[in-house]
Amino acid sequence: MGFVRGQFPALAKEWAFFDNAGGSQTLQGAMDRIVEFLTHRDVQIGGSYEISQLAAEALMDGRRAAQTFVNAARPEEIVFGPSTTALVQTLAAAMRSQFQPGDEIIVSHADHESNIGPWERLREFGVVIKVWPFDTKSMRLRLEDLAPLMGPRTKLVCVHHVSNILGQINPVAEIAEFVHARGAKICVDGVAYAPHRAIDVTGWDVDYYIFSLYKCYGPHTAIMYGKYELLAELDGLYHYFYGKDKIPGKLEPGNPNYELAYSTTAVVAYIQELGRRAGSQAEGRALFEAGFEAIARQEEVLTNRLLDWLRGRNDCRVIGDATNEGNLRVPTVSFRVEAVRSGAVARAMDDHKVAIRFGDFHSRRLAELLGEDHDEGVVRVSMVHYNTLAELERMLSALPEILVKDSAA
Incomplete structure (x- = not known):
């Protein structure tokens, strides 16, 4: 985990980021x-000169990385x-x-x-x-x-x-x-x-x-x-x-956007490195898959802990499946708290430097269909593999105090 968290400069802050479904932190x-593109290749592609050729090469490298990412032909x-x-x-x-x-x-x-x-x-x-x-x-x-x-x-x-x-x-x-x-x-x-x-x-x-x-x-x-x-x-x-x-x-x-497309190469290389550190001897796409297998294992621990905690409360209700049988769930968990507006829960968590979110997350039709579009929507905790159990326990320790305080209000 030390290697993982060291790749994300923002994780050095005191905040625990549990709003990753809205946007994850960015790899160094x-x-x-x-920076490398903007410093050394920042010209339009299609020219005959060397720097333009390097720019075109960076864009194609980004496409090849994305090809690996999705397993395209x-x-x-x-x-x-x-x-x-x-x-x-x-x-x-x-x-x-x-x-x-x-x-x-x-x-x-x-x-x-x-x-x-x-x-x-x-x-x-x-x-x-x-x-x-x-x-x-x-x-x-x-x-x-x-x-x-x-x-x-x-x-x-x-x-x-x-x-x-x-x-x-x-x-x-x-x-x-x-x-x-x-x-x-x-x-x-x-x-x-x-x-x-x-x-x-x-x-x-x-x-x-x-x-x-x-x-x-x-x-x-x-x-x-x-x-x-x-x-x-x-x-x-x-x-x-x-x-x-x-x-x-x-x-x-x-x-x-050439430089952003080029950055795809770093994302793929990072996930492959996770596969390598998990013990895979593979290369290319197979190594990339091994990296995601390691990600899934870490995230399963986080998902199960949060769902276990929510199931053990009589004042919380998970939206959707409250179990994770076969790890067929990602660590995006939405819930409601009895008699407490969802926004109040999220805003109170701000004081603990834990970033969660409330609302319908641009899935408004689903929120309306489920009857969950009232009282500021639902609370959502969305984790990824760089989150730790210690961060999650910090959030879970703060929640009971928040729930009691807000329900009394």
């Missing part, structure tokens, strides 16, 4: 890549953008001409608004938006509820890998197989999954997968994977002379 290595399947929200909007705009009036897109109200709103806006072009019902008893998306919605006009199903409120991992490979068997494509919001487990777009056979690097230990940028043949079919959003075959540049108007 990622900062170093940014080729680096050209990687599109960089400012955020997941912006990239889903990019995808929706680039796909628009593929839809005819009456064609259908299926979304889920359990998703973050990023993977709902851009598709909803296609209604004005005659696209029919259907909603995959969320089963509030099992707190799951069920394929038996999706099946009756799909027909010959269904072109796309949009789904989250993990809800940023519920923390439960959806079986994306199973969903993708189900969707493809019915002739549609799938777009996955992987934001809440990507910091915690290895992404495998090839193994899962997903068509599009989007996530934010700033929630995966890098700076504020995001990555979209798309199958190469599908990216080739998309309309370009850049200049008219960027033809359909200019992949992925036609989807990166103004070009991506």
Whole structure:
């Protein structure tokens, strides 16, 4: 753990960061890549001169690192953008001409608004938006509820890998197989999954997968994977002379942020180093997967401790699954406190230098569906592998005092 925490300068502060689903802390290595680019390669790509060639090399290195990150077939399947929200909007705009009036897109109200709103806006072009019902008893998306919605006009199903409120991992490979068997494509919001487990777009056979690097230990940028043949079919959003075959540049108007794309190399190298320190002798993608296996083991301890504590209270109620059977949950845990507004809990925790959050986290439709949109939403504690049990115990020691004080008020 000493090595891990030493890679994140912000962790030297007295704060315990438990708001990682909103954005993780940034690796020193990622900062170093940014500085190195801006110091030694800060020119436009496409020139014949040496520095421009070095800039282009850095961007391609970033794409190759992102290729490893998601297990894509080729680096050209990687599109960089400012955020997941912006990239889903990019995808929706680039796909628009593929839809005819009456064609259908299926979304889920359990998703973050990023993977709902851009598709909803296609209604004005005659696209029919259907909603995959969320089963509030099992707190799951069920394929038996999706099946009756799909027909010959269904072109796309949009789904989250993990809800940023519920923390439960959806079986994306199973969903993708189900969707493809019915002739549609799938777009996955992987934001809440990507910091915690290895992404495998090839193994899962997903068509599009989007996530934010700033929630995966890098700076504020995001990555979209798309199958190469599908990216080739998309309309370009850049200049008219960027033809359909200019992949992925036609989807990166103004070009991506070079230095932030380059920082992806540091994130991948760090996770590989975690795999190496966990005893793996592998290289490349296999070593990267070993790093995430080590991450999952650390996070399982944190998740189980927090859930155990919450289950032992009669004044706290976990939103979603209150257990972590098979470690099929990420360490994002939302809960409510009886008779206490969620904002009061989070603000009181500020005094203990513990950063947690309250609200609906841009998953407002889910909060409304669950009836959790009142009294300032829910309390959310979102951890990652650099958090420690000592930090968690510090929070848990402070909570009873806060709950008693606020309920009395």
